[in-house]
Each structure stands twice: as C-alpha cells, then as structure tokens.
Amino acid sequence: MLVKEFINKTEKDYMITTLLQHYKVGNVKVKHKAMKDYAQYNVDTGTLELSTKYKEIKPRQLKEFLTTILHEIYHAMDAKKYGWRKFKDMYETEMNMIAQGHYPDKSDPYKDNKYEIEAEKFGVNNMLRWKSHFTKK
Numbered sequence: 686m687l688v689k690e691f692i693n694k695t696e697k698d699y700m701i702t703t704l705l706q707h708y709k710v711g712n713v714k715v716k717h718k719a720m721k722d723y724a725q726y727n728v729d730t731g732t733l734e735l736s737t738k739y740k741e742i743k744p745r746q747l748k749e750f751l752t753t754i755l756h757e758i759y760h761a762m763d764a765k766k767y768g769w770r771k772f773k774d775m776y777e778t779e780m781n782m783i784a785q786g787h788y789p790d791k792s793d794p795y796k797d798n799k800y801e802i803e804a805e806k807f808g809v810n811n812m813l814r815w816k817s818h819f820t821k822k
C-alpha cells in the first residue's frame with residue numbers, strides 16, 4: 686500500500702481485517718457505527734465498534750488510527766481469553782476499586798484502569814511495526 690494523499694476505505698478495511706486475523710480475534714462481534722473515535726471496544730456487549738465517520742484516512746492520521754485499532758484489539762483479545770462476560774466483570778471490578786479509593790496512586794476509573802493501560806501500551810508498542818508493514822506494500 687502506498688501512502689499517498691489518503692488511505693481509502695478498501696485499504697482501511699484491509700488493515701483492520703489483517704490485524705483482526707493476525708491477533709486471532711477475527712470472530713469477535715464487529716459493529717459499524719457513526720462515532721468520533723476510529724474504534725472502540727464495547728465492554729458491555731463484547732463488540733468491537735468501528736467508526737463509519739472516516740471514509741478515508743490521511744497519512745498523518747495513520748499512527749493514531751493504528752494505535753487505536755491495536756488498543757481496541759487488545760481489549761478483544763482479553764475478552765476472548767477470559768470470555769467477554771467475565772472480562773466485563775473484571776473490568777468493572779477494576780473501575781470500582783479505583784472509584785472506591787483502593788489504590789493510593791489511582792484516581793481515574795478509566796485512565797488509571799489497568800486494562801486500559803495495558804491496551805494502550807500494546808497499541809503504542811506495535812503501531813510502528815504495522816505502519817511500516819502496511820506502507821511498504
């Protein structure tokens with residue numbers, strides 16, 4: 686894939702499909718919906734939601750796009766590992782623990798949530814590798 690003026694919908698879908706298959710979450714429930722973020726893993730329903738808002742992606746948005754998709758895929762991998770209902774419970778328990786002040790160094794039930802921190806680390810750590818993989822083709 687060449688990074689030209691923009692990455693079209695076919696190329697965008699190809700990247701998502703490749704990543705889902707690579708991380709073996711190809712059978713996770715996927716829903717397309719209009720939303721601001723590129724993607725979002727819905728913990729309550731065990732669904733990977735993909736935005737229909739971005740028909741194409743500009744090259745300068747590629748890093749953020751890949752980091753987001755990888756971050757959300759990590760949630761899907763967790764959900765697959767534990768079963769999504771169990772993962773939902775684990776995630777909510779973590780949120781409640783933070784909200785109730787069980788951790789002295791954590792205050793935000795979302796940002797300080799260990800599942801969010803792990804997912805973001807995974808996204809950031811793998812983004813460049815995939816970026817070069819997709820842009821070399």
Ligand SMILES: [Zn+2]
Nearest residue numbers: 756760801804
């Ligand atoms: Zn997340």
